[in-house]
Amino acid sequence: MRKFICILVCALLPLAAHAQKIQDASYRAVGFIKANGTIQDASYRTIGYIKDNGAIQDASYRTIGYIKSNGTVQDASYRTVGYIKDKGTVQDASYRTIGYVKADGTVQDASYRTIGYAKGIPLQWAALYFFFSN
Numbered sequence: 001m002r003k004f005i006c007i008l009v010c011a012l013l014p015l016a017a018h019a020q021k022i023q024d025a026s027y028r029a030v031g032f033i034k035a036n037g038t039i040q041d042a043s044y045r046t047i048g049y050i051k052d053n054g055a056i057q058d059a060s061y062r063t064i065g066y067i068k069s070n071g072t073v074q075d076a077s078y079r080t081v082g083y084i085k086d087k088g089t090v091q092d093a094s095y096r097t098i099g100y101v102k103a104d105g106t107v108q109d110a111s112y113r114t115i116g117y118a119k120g121i122p123l124q125w126a127a128l129y130f131f132f133s134n
Contacts (some may be wrong), residue, residue, distance in 0.1 A: 019044075022129055023117040031129065033121050039129065048133075050125055065132070067124055073132050084127045101126045 019032035019040060032040040037050035048064075049057040056065040066074045071084040083091040088101040100108045105119030107130045118126035 020118070020120040022121065022126070025114050025116055027117065030116070033118075033125055033129065037125070050128065056128065067128060071124065073128065082132055084124050088123055088127075090127045090131045099127070099131050101130070 019034040019038075021029050022031040022033065024030050029042050031042055031047075032044065033050075034040070037052070038046055039048040039050065041047050046059050048059060049055075049061070050067065051057065054067045054069065055063050056067060058064050062076075064076050065081070066078070067084070068074065071086070072080055073082040073084065075081050080093050082093055082098070083095070084101075085091070088103070089097055090099040090101065092098050097110050099110055099115070100112070101118065101123050102108070103123075105117050105121065105126065106114055107116040107118055107126060109115050116130055118129065121129075
């Protein structure tokens with residue numbers, strides 16, 4: 001049994017480190033997000049981080065914003081810039097719907113047009129990438 005568990009862990013370990021692909025509406029890779037919150041562009045260059053404490057950092061580790069456990073998105077000065085609801089609705093600071101992230105990873109704008117795909121990426125991370133990144 002111990003040998004089986006060791007083999008299973010060794011087989012699954014590379015999958016945990018693998019980055020999930022972010023695609024545009026034409027299925028072209030535009031970025032990646034690793035399980036540890038590292039955000040990369042299409043050329044695998046690190047462009048930022050989403051930390052366990054909710055801090056959002058740029059590639060130089062400067063905090064540029066926060067994602068709160070309740071889905072509130074704030075800038076570096078703690079001003080609210082938007083909201084990410086449990087069911088995937090994304091709103092700006094004035095509560096206007098700006099998009100949706102569906103359970104299957106499909107990302108849509110406010111008019112329900114597909115703008116990208118983020119399969120296997122946490123809903124809040126996908127929303128941050130598509131709606132709150134510059």
